[in-house]
Amino acid sequence: MQRPEAITRIAQIRSDLHRHNYLYYVRAEPEISDHEFDTLLKELEALELQYPDLITEDSPTQQVGSDIVGDFQTEKHQRPMLSLGNTYNAEELREFDARIRKALEIDSVVYSCELKIDGLAISLHYEYGQLVKAITRGDGVQGDVVTENVKTLRSLPPKLNAGAPQKFEIRGEIFMHRKGFERLNEERAAAGQALYANPRNVASGSLKTKDSREVAKRPLDIGLYHYYGDDQSFPSHSQGLQEASRWGLPVPETSQLCEGIDAVIDFLQKWEIDRHDLSFDTDGVVVKVDSIAQQEELGFTAKVPRWAIAYKFPTETAQTLLRGISYQVGRTGAITPVAELEPVLLLGTTVKRASLHNSNEMQRLDIRVGDRVYVEKGGEIIPKIIGVVLEARNPNTPEQPFITHCPECETPLVRAEGEAQHYCPNQRHCPPQVVGKLEHFIGRKAMDIQSVGSEMCETLYRADLVKNVADFYDLSESDILKLERMGEKSATNIIKGIADSKLQAFERVLFALGIRFVGETVAKKLAYAFGDIEALSKADSEALIAVDEIGERIAESVIRYFEDPESQELIERLSAHGLILKAEKQEAKGDELAGKTIVISGVFEIHSRDDLKAMVEAHGGKIGSGVSAKTSFLLAGSGIGPSKLAKAETLGVPLLSETEFLALLPI
Numbered sequence: 001m002q003r004p005e006a007i008t009r010i011a012q013i014r015s016d017l018h019r020h021n022y023l024y025y026v027r028a029e030p031e032i033s034d035h036e037f038d039t040l041l042k043e044l045e046a047l048e049l050q051y052p053d054l055i056t057e058d059s060p061t062q063q064v065g066s067d068i069v070g071d072f073q074t075e076k077h078q079r080p081m082l083s084l085g086n087t088y089n090a091e092e093l094r095e096f097d098a099r100i101r102k103a104l105e106i107d108s109v110v111y112s113c114e115l116k117i118d119g120l121a122i123s124l125h126y127e128y129g130q131l132v133k134a135i136t137r138g139d140g141v142q143g144d145v146v147t148e149n150v151k152t153l154r155s156l157p158p159k160l161n162a163g164a165p166q167k168f169e170i171r172g173e174i175f176m177h178r179k180g181f182e183r184l185n186e187e188r189a190a191a192g193q194a195l196y197a198n199p200r201n202v203a204s205g206s207l208k209t210k211d212s213r214e215v216a217k218r219p220l221d222i223g224l225y226h227y228y229g230d231d232q233s234f235p236s237h238s239q240g241l242q243e244a245s246r247w248g249l250p251v252p253e254t255s256q257l258c259e260g261i262d263a264v265i266d267f268l269q270k271w272e273i274d275r276h277d278l279s280f281d282t283d284g285v286v287v288k289v290d291s292i293a294q295q296e297e298l299g300f301t302a303k304v305p306r307w308a309i310a311y312k313f314p315t316e317t318a319q320t321l322l323r324g325i326s327y328q329v330g331r332t333g334a335i336t337p338v339a340e341l342e343p344v345l346l347l348g349t350t351v352k353r354a355s356l357h358n359s360n361e362m363q364r365l366d367i368r369v370g371d372r373v374y375v376e377k378g379g380e381i382i383p384k385i386i387g388v389v390l391e392a393r394n395p396n397t398p399e400q401p402f403i404t405h406c407p408e409c410e411t412p413l414v415r416a417e418g419e420a421q422h423y424c425p426n427q428r429h430c431p432p433q434v435v436g437k438l439e440h441f442i443g444r445k446a447m448d449i450q451s452v453g454s455e456m457c458e459t460l461y462r463a464d465l466v467k468n469v470a471d472f473y474d475l476s477e478s479d480i481l482k483l484e485r486m487g488e489k490s491a492t493n494i495i496k497g498i499a500d501s502k503l504q505a506f507e508r509v510l511f512a513l514g515i516r517f518v519g520e521t522v523a524k525k526l527a528y529a530f531g532d533i534e535a536l537s538k539a540d541s542e543a544l545i546a547v548d549e550i551g552e553r554i555a556e557s558v559i560r561y562f563e564d565p566e567s568q569e570l571i572e573r574l575s576a577h578g579l580i581l582k583a584e585k586q587e588a589k590g591d592e593l594a595g596k597t598i599v600i601s602g603v604f605e606i607h608s609r610d611d612l613k614a615m616v617e618a619h620g621g622k623i624g625s626g627v628s629a630k631t632s633f634l635l636a637g638s639g640i641g642p643s644k645l646a647k648a649e650t651l652g653v654p655l656l657s658e659t660e661f662l663a664l665l666p667i
C-alpha cells in the first residue's frame with residue numbers, strides 16, 4: 001500500500017479497534033467476533049511493519065484493552081496481566097511448536113493444554129489462607145479492586161486447606177455456566193428487564209456491580225489457570241495448579257499434559273466436539289509450555305508470552321441471500337427481527353435463520369431484503385450476520401424500515417427512550433406474552449405446578465381453555481381429556497397439581513402474578529410489609545417506597561397493576577378459588593431482636609446464611625450490609641474477612657458465633 005493510503009487506513013483501523021476495545025471491555029457488548037478483531041489487528045500490524053515511523057504509543061498494537069469502569073479503586077498488578085497470541089489452525093500451532101523447539105534446542109516439548117474459558121480475567125491474592133485482594137485485568141497494568149464481589153463466589157473457599165503458602169497470587173477466569181445464565185435471563189424476563197446477550201457479558205457486568213449482595217445472587221463460577229508463588233514455587237506450571245487444587249481452589253479438571261504437538265492437536269480435536277457437552281462456553285484451548293525453567297528461557301514479546309498461545313475453535317464465514325426479515329415476539333413482548341436466509345452450509349450444519357437482535361443492529365448493518373450477506377458461525381454460537389456485500393446490492397433496493405405493529409396481535413409497538421428493543425405493550429392479550437405469563441405462574445419459584453409444564457401452557461392456551469392464570473382453576477378433567485394424546489391418568493395428575501397449588505404462600509402467589517419488576521425478593525418484602533392483597537392493592541406510592549428496597553419504579557408498576565380492572569377481576573377470581581392472598585403470621589416469631597441491626601458474615605455450620613437472615617427478621621431484627629457504628633453485633637461464621645473483623649474491633653461491635661446467636665432466640 002502507498003504511504004498516503006496507508007496513513008488513512010491506519011487511522012481508520014485504529015479508531016475502529018479503540019471503539020471495539022471499549023465495547024468489549026467496558027460495555028461488555030462486543031459488536032464483532034474475536035476473529036474479526038484479530039484480522040483488523042493483524043492488518044494494522046502489517047501496515048505498521050511497512051511504515052514503522054507511523055507507530056504511535058496509543059496504537060492498539062501497543063496496548064491491551066481496558067475493563068476499568070471508574071467505580072472501583074484501581075491497583076497496579078504485581079506483574080502485568082498479558083493476553084495471548086491467537087491461532088486459528090493446526091498449521092500455526094505447529095509453527096508455534098517449531099519456534100519453541102528451536103529456541104530451546106530440544107526435540108519435544110511438554111505442554112499444558114487447558115480449555116479457554118470465555119469470561120473475565122481476575123488476579124487473586126491470598127495471605128494466610130484468605131483471599132485478601134481480587135483485581136480485574138483492567139488495562140493489563142492496573143485493574144479494578146473487586147475483592148468483596150469476588151468473595152461472594154461460592155466455588156472459592158472462605159479459608160484454604162492446610163499446606164497453602166503464606167502468600168501467593170493466582171489468576172483465573174470468572175464465568176457463568178449456561179444453565180445459570182438461562183435461569184438469570186428467565187428471571188429477568190419475568191421482571192420485564194432486558195435480557196443479557198451471553199454468559200460472558202453477565203459475568204463481566206456482575207463483577208462491576210457496586211453492591212456485592214447483588215453479585216452474590218448471580219451464579220458466577222471461577223476457574224484458576226495460573227499460579228505465581230511468592231514464597232513457594234514449583235518446577236512446572238501444572239504442579240503449581242495441582243497444589244492449588246489441594247489447597248481447595250477451583251482448578252478445572254479438563255486440563256491435560258501433552259507431550260509433543262501431535263498430542264496437543266489430538267486434545268484440540270477432542271474438545272472441538274466434546275465442548276458441547278460442557279456446562280459452560282469455551283472458545284478455544286490455551287497451550288502452555290509446562291516447565292517453568294523453559295518458560296523463563298523463552299520469555300515475552302512486548303505483549304504476549306512466547307511460551308503460550310491460544311488456539312481458537314474455528315468459525316466459518318459464508319455468503320448467502322437475505323430472503324426476508326421476520327419478527328418474533330418474546331414472552332416479555334420484546335420484538336426480535338430474524339434474518340430469513342437462503343440455506344447455507346456452515347461448519348457442517350445448514351443455517352437458515354439468524355437473529356438481527358434489534359432495530360439498531362439492522363441500522364448498523366444497513367441490511368435490506370435481497371442483499372447478499374456474510375454469515376458467521378463458530379461452534380455452538382448462534383449464527384450471526386456480520387455484514388452486507390454492498391458491492392452486490394441492486395441500487396434500487398429500498399431501505400428496510402422496522403415494523404410498527406406487533407405481528408401477533410397488531411398492537412402498535414413502543415420503544416422506550418434509550419432502549420434498543422421494541423416492545424408490544426399488549427401484555428394481557430398478545431398470545432406469546434400470555435403464554436409467557438402462564439409459564440411464569442406455574443414456575444418452580446412461583447406456584448410450582450409441575451404437573452402442567454411449559455408445553456402444556458401453550459396447548460391449553462391454543463385450545464382456548466386457559467387465557468389467564470385464573471382459568472387454570474376452572475379446568476376440569478374432562479377439559480383436559482378433550483386434548484389430543486391425553487389419558488385419564490395425566491388429566492387427574494394435572495388437575496391435582498393445580499388444586500395443590502392453592503396452598504402456596506401469599507408471597508409466591510404475588511410473585512406468580514408476574515407484575516413487572518416484582519421478582520421473588522420484592523414479592524416477599526411486599527407480602528410481609530402489607531400483610532394481604534387488599535392492603536397492597538390500596539397502597540400509594542409513599543407507602544410502597546417506605547418498604548425496604550422498594551423504589552419508585554417498582555412502586556409505579558405495582559400501582560399500575562392494581563389500578564387495572566382486569567387485574568382486579570383476576571384477583572377476585574383467584575380469591576374465590578381459595579388461593580392464599582394473606583401473609584401467614586408465622587413470619588413474626590418474636591421481638592427478641594427488635595431495634596437491633598445485625599451483620600452476618602462467613603460460613604455457618606448449622607444454618608445457611610439465608611436462614612439466619614430470615615431468623616433475624618422473624619424476630620424483629622434488621623440486617624445490616626456492612627459493619628458500622630450502628631451495628632448491634634456481628635454474627636460471624638468461619639472464613640470471615642480480616643477487614644470486617646478489624647472494623648468490628650475498632651468500633652467495639654461485639655462478635656457472636658452461630659450457637660451464641662441461637663441461644664438468644666426462644667426454642
Ligand code: IVH
Pocket residue numbers: 082083084085114115116117118119120121137173225226286305308310
Ligand atoms: S493464560 C500469560 N490460561 O484468555 C498468561 N488465559 O487471550 C495469559 N483465558 O486474558 C493468560 N482461559 O482471560 C490463560 N487457561 C487459560 C485461560 C486464559 C481463559 C483468558 C484470559 C486471558 C485471555 C488471553
